[in-house]
Amino acid sequence: MQLEQLYKQLAMFEKQKSDIENNIIAIKKEIERLSPFSKSDKIKLFRKLFIGNELVYAKHWISKDGLKKGYSPVSKTFKGTDYIPVNDHVIQQHLEGKVRMGTYAVKNQTLCSFLAIDLDKSSFVADARAIHTVCNAMDINAYFELSKSGNGIHIWFFFLEDVRARDARILGDLIITKAMDISDGIDMKSYDRLFPNQDYVAPDALGNLIALPLHFGSRSEGKTVFIDIDTMQPYENQWSILQNVLKISSQKLHSLIIDYARLTESTSLMPWEIKQEKLVLPKAVQMVLHNAIYIEKSVLSITLLNLLKRMASFYNPEFFMRQRQRLSTFNTPRVVSTYDLNERYIILPRGLYGKLKSFFKKHKVQMHIEDKRLNMKIPAQEFFLDLRSEQIKAKNEILKNDYSLLIAPPGFGKTAVASAVISEHGVATLILVHKTVLLEQWSKRLSEYFKIDIKSIGILGKGKKKLNGNLDVATLQSLKNRPELIENYSQIIIDEAHHMPAVSFEIPLKRFKGKYVLGLSATPKRKDGMEAIMYLQCGDIVHESVRESTVKHTLKTVTTQYDTFMDHFSMMLGEITEDDMRNRQIVDEIVKLSERKILVLSERIEHLNILWHMLEARGIDAVLLYGGLKTKEKRLQFEKTEDASIILSTSSYIGEGIDIGHLDTIIFTMPISYPERIIQYLGRIGRQGQQCLAIDFIDISVPMLKSSFNKRMRGYKKMGYVLAPVQTLFETV
Structure with a gap:
């Protein structure tokens, strides 16, 4: 009996399904009958307005289990390259609700025919109305489409002819910037919700896509339709609205963006750095x-x-x-x-x-x-060192500010200045370093400056977990697993603060609630340009020392015969590591200068080992120093550096915070393009007033590597190095 009942229910559901499908067909026919637009008229208009790249389209999909969904470009073999062009049939299927289409905004790599802004925050109605106000003031027309979910809006702008994607995006920036002063729901992320979202699309790429409007299934629910933004009601005749769209001419576009484009040409300027509305304070x-x-x-x-x-x-x-x-x-x-x-x-x-x-x-x-900052006083540490006049000046500037950055080259004595600040503030202090070798180095200096037992200084890192809560040194890495520890201090001092923009370092620092932050660095610049994070966490530069030397240092260049067909930098370094002729040149230079105190830098540990064995074969002793050594071996090697004549090290290990002041010569065995790194490495050698020598191996047959030397020269010049002719080198050194 139960089975028979189920069959009856199934038959009833099938009849209901059939009735609904017949109603849909009848509604569609009635819509077609009442509309002055034929099916082909609609397809033609839709294609003209909403299709970006005609050579490809995307289709919405849902996985069988319903857990995954998205849009993918449609191709003949599903390999992703043999795309099917847009055609009238698929547009008709979209309008009838049989498929959902998406279009790629950029065509011909740099052009577009529309601009769209996606608003999907809870404040989307107020945000859209703010943009509407801005557009009215700019005398351009915007068209508002309620999204598929009903919880967002796509704002469309149409151009009279194809325009540069860059120009369209600048218009989007301008509109968003002005709308931000009307609605606080529009934030910085809105700059990333533009279609197109790039100025240029590579030949084998597609760029971002936007879901297309007027899908019948959503349309019947009052969604993916164009609305009157004031009333939030759909227009009665969608096609009449679209047929009478007022497009933006190229002349109008350029007149709107010309001043703004000039302001934002440089990435040092923000997209909102245009004339703002009057501030209400x-x-x-x-x-x-x-x-x-x-x-x-x-x-x-x-x-x-x-x-x-x-x-x-x-x-x-x-x-x-x-x-x-x-x-x-x-x-x-x-x-x-x-x-x-x-x-x-x-x-x-x-x-x-x-x-x-x-x-x-x-x-x-x-x-x-x-x-509400923590300001926990502790017994003051007496500072036993006479600072130089510039160090005193730096200390005094730091003491005027709760948050500050000290920028000074290696050898300035940043550790001494920071220790003096610790003494003056007299609060619980945590010193953060990014390398374990610096734990001992800082502890040693602190014990000297304060004349205290080194064991009384707390350490976290390198397997040690002894913190005293008054004066401690820790690696930033050790805080990743215990970020709450930073909350117990009133002052943090961050050595080599330019490492801070790394997310793993920034997160624990955000938990610090003490009164004082001091960042120390030899250079405020990062290769990735993210130094702004450092300023936002540490504050402004309160003192910057420029290394000015009356001593002229010497730079010798050695050209190599290395050549390659490779175009990838890391592959070149692999070849350079194993280039026997080039390595012999390096060893020859070291042997010639064996009376000097030499630091040999490479980017690869394998390369250092090759050079070490080549030197050993010629009876030359050298100390190997790099981060991969075991703790005991590293300590032993580091002790040897105090009187070693030749030290082989990776640039990443020696570059920051390692003090080996007796060296007077540095040899760069591999190409470095970033001048700030050169400045750091040069700061590792030479005592005050000592004449130093740098040797640079230039691979002149490889344009990329030859170009990197020109960039290095900026660093050499800044540090007082003069390029000397080879024949007069040893007369001047």
Whole structure:
């Protein structure tokens, strides 16, 4: 009986399904009958407005288990390269609800025919209306499509002719920037919600896609349709609206973006660095200082709130590097934002404190500050060292600021200055280093400067877990697993602070809630351009020392015969490592200079081992020093460096914080292009007033490597090195 009942229910459901399908067909026919547009008219209009790259289209898919879904380009063999071009049949299927289409915005690698902005936050209605206000002021027309979910909006702009994707995106930047001063729901991430989302698409790439509107299944639910943004109601006749779309001409586009494009041509400028609407400022702001800066939002105007967001945001250098190299920028944000928001506060990085004080003072806005930072006093450590005049100047500048950066070359005595600051502040201090070898080095210096037992200094890292809570040294890596430890200190000192932008280092530092932060570095610049993170966490540079020497150092260049067909840098380094003729040249130079104290740098441990064996075969003793050694072996080798004549080391190991002051010669065996690294390595040799020698091996037959030498020269010149003719080298050294 139960089975018979189930069969009856199934038959009833099948009849209901058939009735629904017949109703759908009838509705479609009625719509077609009432519409003045034929099927072919609609397809033609849809294709003209919404199709970007005609050579390919995407189709929506859902996995069998329903857990995965997305859009993929349609190809003949599903290999991803033999794409099927857009055709009238698939557009008709989309409009009838049989498939869901997506289109790739960029055509012919650099052009587009539309711009779209995707809004999907809970404030999407207010945000869309803000953009509508901006567009009215700019005298351009925007068309608002309610998304498939009904919880977002696509805003479409159509161009009279194909325009450069770059120009379309600049228009999008401009619209978003102006709308931010109307709606606080529009944030920095909106700059990454543009279609197209790149200026250029490589020949074998497609760029980002946008789901297309007017899918019948969604349309029948009042979604993926164009709406009146004021009433949020769909237009009664969608096709009439689309037929009468007012497009933006190239002349209009260029007139809108010409000044803005000039301002944002350089990636050092932010996309919002154009004339802002007049700031509306309160008489006073409420501010809490803790692990960050908390400012109450209740009295902040939208314009001021957005200004604060901008202060905590910066261009992502990786985005522009990838764009210059014509690589995909997918999942690479154009703007990095470091602020946070909750219902009560905008939360800004501590490093902005100085800028905020200056800004509010300039505009006569009172700051009511509640200081909740930890300021735990400890018995003061007496500092037993006479600082030089410039070191005293640096110390005094640091003491004027709670958050600060000291930039000074190797040999300046940053450790001594930091120790003097520890003595002056008299609070629980944690010193953070990024290499285990620096744990002992800092401990040794602190014990000397304060005349205390080295065992009384706490250490975390290198297998040691003895912290005393008053004066401790720890590796940044050791905090990754125990980030809560940083909350117990009133002051942190970060050695080689330019390493801080690494996410693994930045996260524990955000938990620090003490009063003082001091960053130390030989250079404020990073190769990836992310040094802004360092400033946002540590504060501004309060003292920068430039190495000025009356002694002229000498640079000797040695040309090699190395040549290659490789175009990948790491592969070249592999070949250079095993190039016997080139290695013999290096060893010959070392032997010639065996009376000097030499540091030999390479990028590869394998290369160092080859050179060490070649030197050993010629009866030359050398010390190997690199990060991969076991702790005991590393300590033994490091002890040997104190009176060693020749040290072979990886540049990454020796480059930062390692003190071997008796060396007077440095040999670069591998190409380095970044001048700031050269400055760091040159700072590892020479005592004050000592004349030094650098030897650089140039692979002139390889354009990429020859070019890297030109970049290195900037570092040599900055450190006072003069290129000497080979024949006069030993007369001048």
